[in-house]
Amino acid sequence: MQVMKWSVIALAVAAGTTQMAVASSQSESKGFVEDSSFNIFNRALYLNRDFKNGANSSDDDYNAKENGYIEETGLGIRLLFESGFTQGTVGVGFDAHSLSSIKLDSGRGRTGTGQFATTDDGRGDDTQTEVGGAIKFRISDTVLKHGNQFVGSPVFSTDDARILPEVATGTYLVSNEIEGLELSAGRFTALNSQTATSRDSKTKKGHTLKSANIVGASYSFTENFSGAIHASDIEDFWKKKYVNLNYNLPIADEQALAFDFNFYKTDDEGKALAGEVDNKIWSLGAVYSIGAHSFGIVHQRSTGDTGHDYGIDGGGTIWLGNSVQISDFNSKDERSWQANYNLDMTTYGVPGLSFMARYITGDNADWGVGVEDGEENEFNFETKYVVQNGAAKDLSFRIRSAIYRANSSQNDNYSADLNDFRLIVEYPLSVL
Numbered sequence: 001m002q003v004m005k006w007s008v009i010a011l012a013v014a015a016g017t018t019q020m021a022v023a024s025s026q027s028e029s030k031g032f033v034e035d036s037s038f039n040i041f042n043r044a045l046y047l048n049r050d051f052k053n054g055a056n057s058s059d060d061d062y063n064a065k066e067n068g069y070i071e072e073t074g075l076g077i078r079l080l081f082e083s084g085f086t087q088g089t090v091g092v093g094f095d096a097h098s099l100s101s102i103k104l105d106s107g108r109g110r111t112g113t114g115q116f117a118t119t120d121d122g123r124g125d126d127t128q129t130e131v132g133g134a135i136k137f138r139i140s141d142t143v144l145k146h147g148n149q150f151v152g153s154p155v156f157s158t159d160d161a162r163i164l165p166e167v168a169t170g171t172y173l174v175s176n177e178i179e180g181l182e183l184s185a186g187r188f189t190a191l192n193s194q195t196a197t198s199r200d201s202k203t204k205k206g207h208t209l210k211s212a213n214i215v216g217a218s219y220s221f222t223e224n225f226s227g228a229i230h231a232s233d234i235e236d237f238w239k240k241k242y243v244n245l246n247y248n249l250p251i252a253d254e255q256a257l258a259f260d261f262n263f264y265k266t267d268d269e270g271k272a273l274a275g276e277v278d279n280k281i282w283s284l285g286a287v288y289s290i291g292a293h294s295f296g297i298v299h300q301r302s303t304g305d306t307g308h309d310y311g312i313d314g315g316g317t318i319w320l321g322n323s324v325q326i327s328d329f330n331s332k333d334e335r336s337w338q339a340n341y342n343l344d345m346t347t348y349g350v351p352g353l354s355f356m357a358r359y360i361t362g363d364n365a366d367w368g369v370g371v372e373d374g375e376e377n378e379f380n381f382e383t384k385y386v387v388q389n390g391a392a393k394d395l396s397f398r399i400r401s402a403i404y405r406a407n408s409s410q411n412d413n414y415s416a417d418l419n420d421f422r423l424i425v426e427y428p429l430s431v432l
Contacts, residue, residue: 024140026091035084036093038432044104044425045163046073047113052405052417072124073105074115076163085138095149096133099164101195103127115162117195130197132167142175148199151314153184154242154262155232156214159315162194166315169199170212180220184230188212191314204312207273210235212313224248234313236270238277242319258287262320264308274312279304281330283321285338292347296358298322298338300329307331307366322360325380325402326420329362334374336362352386367408376406398424 029035048071079098085091103116106124116124134147150158151168158166170188191202191209200208216230228244245261261284268277285298298321302308308330310317322329322336329336340358345351358380365374384398402420 026085026089026138026140029085029087029091029138032084032086032093036432037080037082037430039078039080040429040431041078041080042427042429043076043078043163044073045076045115046105046423047071047115048421049113050419052419067109069110070112071105071110072103072113072115074113074124074163075102075104076100077102078164085136089139091138092136093138094133094135095145095147096131097148097167098129098131099167100129101125101127101164113162114194125195128195128197130167130192132169141177142173144171144173146171151186151188152316153186153214153216153230153232154228154244154319155216155230155240155313155317156186156188156212157314157316157319158191159194161315164194166194166202167192168314182218184214184216186212186214188214191312194315202312202315204237204274207236207312209312218244224250232313233269236273237268237312238266238272238274238309239269240313241265244319254289254291256289258289260285260287260321264320266308274309276306277309278306279308279332281308281320285321292344294342296338296340296342298340298360300334300336300338300362302330302332302334304332307334322362324358324360324378325400326404326418327360327362327376327378329360329376331362331365331367331374333372334362334365336360352388354384356380356382369408371408374406374408376404378405379403392427395427396425398422398426400424 048069050069077100081096083093083095085093101116103124103126106116108122111118111122111124117128119125132148134145134149136143136145148167148169149172150165151172156168158168168188169190170186172186173184175183189209189211190200192199193202202209212232212234214230214232216228218226218228220226225247227246230242232240234240241264243263247259249257251257261282263282264280266277266279268274279302281300281302283298283300285296287294287296300320300322308318318328318330320328320330322338338358338360340356343355345353361377363373363375365376366372367374379402381401382399384396386396387393400422404418404420406416408416
């Protein structure tokens with residue numbers, strides 16, 4: 001589960017507002033210094049997860065699940081510098097970042113929210129800092145970047161669901177030479193987790209990333225219709241293919257109907273370090289919007305010999321309609337349905353305030369623990385307010401609440417029944 005879960009609405013809006021490349025970005029370069037930016041992004045996160053089935057005695061001595069709940073508060077501070085490109089046919093620049101986490105509240109009996117590394121005595125680490133950077137080159141509207149970077153591809157996506165994001169190390173090429181068409185390709189050889197500072201700390205069943213080769217293309221056929229196709233080869237783990245189609249149909253003033261289709265096909269590869277993987281999974285969503293309101297439905301279905309797998313290719317690599325706050329509804333043979341409602345209070349005189357509610361139910365899940373008819377249900381509620389003006393402009397407050405229930409424990413990561421509550425405060429500052 002991750003913060004970059006693309007809702008049907010978000011995809012529809014993205015498709016309808018795609019900016020076409022109309023001139024060479026490099027020819028309009030003002031210079032290395034003139035186009036540079038320096039931003040500070042602060043995120044505070046309080047997370048409480050109450051395991052309604054009580055303590056889990058199978059966990060180790062320091063896992064707070066033994067107490068039946070986890071609860072921690074952390075602060076993440078990101079310093080992000082992006083230079084401009086030098087002028088000329090080939091522009092050169094670099095990006096740099098510093099990521100720091102500060103433990104505000106925790107305890108050995110409450111650890112496990114995924115915000116901090118764990119010390120030898122089972123406590124959350126007080127502070128952590130990592131730095132990184134990447135060199136970049138630009139010709140016309142094509143950018144090549146090599147080094148440490150954040151990536152947002154459907155087949156390789158760094159997770160940003162806690163106070164700090166994952167960081168990938170590798171080379172990434174993105175080209176926008178043809179109007180409406182974006183081509184991408186990359187090779188990544190390391191991925192660090194959200195709670196570690198080493199360059200290769202993300203693991204899957206005890207194994208780290210060897211290499212990830214990815215390619216992709218997205219095209220806006222019209223102002224309202226777009227599509228994308230991506231593929232990846234994660235060495236000795238799996239090969240993955242992804243397809244997306246998105247259509248936005250204007251109906252009348254302040255009314256529209258949007259459709260979003262996502263499809264993954266994943267097969268194990270090489271040594272199959274994550275075990276057998278043989279899965280096809282798709283989601284199809286529709287959203288009707290009228291003024292400040294939008295109403296959506298999603299159906300998602302998984303087939304194959306296993307469930308859908310991800311993680312070593314980035315914790316955010318699951319761009320499906322029913323991948324939500326707690327569950328992804330991606331088990332073997334699982335079928336799931338969602339109904340959601342969104343409200344933007346701008347129309348009612350409160351710009352910056354929004355609400356979201358959704359309910360997801362899944363059945364027919366094969367959880368591989370003697371349960372072939374697994375059922376799970378999740379209710380999410382979210383409210384967010386963004387300050388619109390003044391010294392605190394762009395300061396945001398967000399409450400996310402989830403209630404998750406299932407007829408059996410699905411895996412070791414969370415108990416069958418839980419309540420999850422999060423308070424997120426974010427404050428972006430633009431220095432340059």
